[in-house]
Amino acid sequence: MALQLFKIADLLVESPASSVTFSSIPQGYTDLILFVSFRSSTEDIANNTWLTFNGVGGTAYTSRTIYTSNGTSAVSGGEVGTARSSQLFTSSSTSPAKTFGNMLIHVPNYSSSKIKSWSADWACENTAASCHLGLVAGQFDSTAAITSINLQPYCCAWLANSTATLYGIL
Amino acid sequence: MAITSLKSGISTRSGMAGNTLIYPGSYDSIASASPAGSTSLTFSSIPSTYSHLQIRYMGVSSYPLISSNLGAGTKSHSLYGYGSGSAAYAWDPLAGGMYVAIDGNSGNVSTGIIDILDYANTSKNKTFRALHGRETNTADSSIHFASGFWNSTSAISSITITNNVSGSVAFGTGTSFALYGVN
Numbered sequence: 001m002a003l004q005l006f007k008i009a010d011l012l013v014e015s016p017a018s019s020v021t022f023s024s025i026p027q028g029y030t031d032l033i034l035f036v037s038f039r040s041s042t043e044d045i046a047n048n049t050w051l052t053f054n055g056v057g058g059t060a061y062t063s064r065t066i067y068t069s070n071g072t073s074a075v076s077g078g079e080v081g082t083a084r085s086s087q088l089f090t091s092s093s094t095s096p097a098k099t100f101g102n103m104l105i106h107v108p109n110y111s112s113s114k115i116k117s118w119s120a121d122w123a124c125e126n127t128a129a130s131c132h133l134g135l136v137a138g139q140f141d142s143t144a145a146i147t148s149i150n151l152q153p154y155c156c157a158w159l160a161n162s163t164a165t166l167y168g169i170l
Numbered sequence: 171m172a173i174t175s176l177k178s179g180i181s182t183r184s185g186m187a188g189n190t191l192i193y194p195g196s197y198d199s200i201a202s203a204s205p206a207g208s209t210s211l212t213f214s215s216i217p218s219t220y221s222h223l224q225i226r227y228m229g230v231s232s233y234p235l236i237s238s239n240l241g242a243g244t245k246s247h248s249l250y251g252y253g254s255g256s257a258a259y260a261w262d263p264l265a266g267g268m269y270v271a272i273d274g275n276s277g278n279v280s281t282g283i284i285d286i287l288d289y290a291n292t293s294k295n296k297t298f299r300a301l302h303g304r305e306t307n308t309a310d311s312s313i314h315f316a317s318g319f320w321n322s323t324s325a326i327s328s329i330t331i332t333n334n335v336s337g338s339v340a341f342g343t344g345t346s347f348a349l350y351g352v353n
Contacts, residue, residue, distance in 0.1 A: 005197035006195060131262075
């Protein structure tokens with residue numbers, strides 16, 4: 001049987017936006033998958049992307065990551081008890097024109113009454129050796145079902161033609 | 171008799187109350203290939219009607235490279251590690267092309283997934299992201315994460331996977347690649 005993947009919603013940034021949100025996410029799937037192809041207006045080599053669920057901040061986010069930012073060595077790190085996950089990166093205005101990042105976020109058992117876990121892999125594309133790419137495992141310290149996902153650049157804005165597609169898996 | 175109807179994107183098995191709803195899936199098989207004995211494989215005439223492409227594969231390969239109708243690529247990057255417990259590595263390759271995986275031991279079976287987002291969107295350059303694992307039951311087992319891009323906004327209509335830089339080594343027995351379209 002083919003993978004049972006169902007589009008829930010897609011999103012196109014038509015003009016610079018400071019934040020995007022998938023809201024009213026229906027329950028009834030097993031997992032969520034989010035494909036993200038974003039570019040931000042920051043002039044940093046990569047854009048730090050803030051991820052939140054259900055509009056919750058406080059100390060709800062913990063994550064671990066392995067990534068590279070110099071093309072020669074890998075670094076591991078993470079954060080504990082933060083108001084958002086900040087371990088994801090996308091392309092910035094320093095990338096060649098019309099080049100966007102490439103990211104997948106997986107949220108298993110998003111309707112569960114247990115604390116939520118998630119994982120992601122991401123890459124921001126440019127022609128420099130300092131391109132970032134990495135893997136993240138995270139936890140959202142909430143037993144509530146996930147009904148919204150927000151992605152916000154740490155500064156500046158998401159640029160036009162940034163896209164994201166949210167799928168449910170049965 | 172079952173009656174299929176479509177309304178607002180929802181398909182029902184029939185109009186009868188109590189029947190299970192069937193929602194159209196967003197994941198379609200486009201093509202598959204078993205290239206054992208060949209040094210490369212090509213998916214051609216890829217329709218431009220999907221949002222994203224995904225390739226799932228398993229088999230015996232050696233440093234496979236990805237190219238497309240847009241060429242060998244502009245830049246790629248890699249992050250990888252072995253089961254030895256040593257530190258993970260990063261690599262900034264484009265010597266000969268964009269690597270999907272670092273898989274030097276051609277005698278072992280590996281598996282991976284390649285995502286190409288917005289492959290037909292002519293407002294964007296094209297990117298790929300690939301996650302690959304090779305289990306050898308030894309410390310030589312590895313995981314590899316790669317990405318790269320073509321500096322072109324043209325739609326991707328064909329994808330070629332070459333087994334290694336020289337193209338002189340064939341894919342091993344049992345190798346299979348499957349191309350999917352994601353709506």
